[in-house]
Amino acid sequence: MSSEPETSGGTGGVDETDDRTLTTLGGAGDTAEVPLKVSGLEKHFGGITAVDGVEFEIDKGSMTGLIGPNGAGKSTTFNCITGTHKPDGGRVEFNGQDITGLEPYQVADRGLVRTFQIARELGEMTVLENMMVAPKHQRGEALWRSVLPYARNSVNQQEQEILERAWETLEFFDIDHLANEYAENLSGGQRKLLELARALLTDPQMLLLDEPFAGVNPSLEERLLEHIHELRDQGYTFLIVEHDMDLIMENCEKVIVMHQGRILTEGTPEDVRNNEDVIEAYLGGEV
Numbered sequence: 001m002s003s004e005p006e007t008s009g010g011t012g013g014v015d016e017t018d019d020r021t022l023t024t025l026g027g028a029g030d031t032a033e034v035p036l037k038v039s040g041l042e043k044h045f046g047g048i049t050a051v052d053g054v055e056f057e058i059d060k061g062s063m064t065g066l067i068g069p070n071g072a073g074k075s076t077t078f079n080c081i082t083g084t085h086k087p088d089g090g091r092v093e094f095n096g097q098d099i100t101g102l103e104p105y106q107v108a109d110r111g112l113v114r115t116f117q118i119a120r121e122l123g124e125m126t127v128l129e130n131m132m133v134a135p136k137h138q139r140g141e142a143l144w145r146s147v148l149p150y151a152r153n154s155v156n157q158q159e160q161e162i163l164e165r166a167w168e169t170l171e172f173f174d175i176d177h178l179a180n181e182y183a184e185n186l187s188g189g190q191r192k193l194l195e196l197a198r199a200l201l202t203d204p205q206m207l208l209l210d211e212p213f214a215g216v217n218p219s220l221e222e223r224l225l226e227h228i229h230e231l232r233d234q235g236y237t238f239l240i241v242e243h244d245m246d247l248i249m250e251n252c253e254k255v256i257v258m259h260q261g262r263i264l265t266e267g268t269p270e271d272v273r274n275n276e277d278v279i280e281a282y283l284g285g286e287v
């Protein structure tokens, strides 16, 4: 499926047995036991009801898969949660705060972060440069500070901190050997690793991944999964939209199934796999 060169997924001389953790990133922080609560969520596009009263809760430190046939409303649900779309009804709560209808940056600021494909213009920057433009709260962005000598030091110090974190994160994802490579030259899987690495620099507590394995070759897919599991073990919470059903079934402890804008069912992979309505929704396809 992918034309990704196998060699591109190499570890760059990194010791596979090294159990590094992202110490300078500070982990997932203090998250509520049920960080994300979605209730009565609705979104209409003209006459189309894309999301129709969606409700679910996501537990801290869990990995949940959101699946459903094409057009089920998964992406729209993601967009309503992360602020890309304003919902027409319902409520989104994160860590006990009402975040319904907030702007994407406000949602991200609260620790709920969605991974994004590396934009075209970022492709013309190196991997390390991509990392340096990811973090929020960059004091360097406040222009007035640069005219003050003390502030200049503050910026430099912060840049140094960001640089350290960027390197540590690249090492964690085994892509530090690609630091000086242009992002547009990365393989599909390496890009996904970079997208996740960039998201982590924004201090998230919960990550929403939209098709993280699309276009990723099997060896990199395995590595990406390992990293996601490691991060989950460190307390990060994941909600994943993915078309590869087997991947979701094997890696998520909970699966939520959407169909025609609604939640069809939710449960363990085993429950969902054997659910007649789910099989029906996929038009008799193999689940």
Ligand SMILES: Nc1ncnc2c1ncn2[C@@H]1O[C@H](COP(=O)(O)OP(=O)(O)OP(=O)(O)O)[C@@H](O)[C@H]1O
Residues within 6 Å of the ligand: 045, 048, 049, 050, 068, 069, 070, 071, 072, 073, 074, 075, 076, 077
């Ligand atoms: N911006 C939009 N304008 C109009 N209709 C839209 C828009 N976005 C989504 N829709 C419609 O809303 C419905 C749900 O779409 P959505 O993309 O959320 O489904 P999905 O489950 O993510 O599908 P897929 O698996 O194919 O990506 C579909 O009927 C789609 O055509």
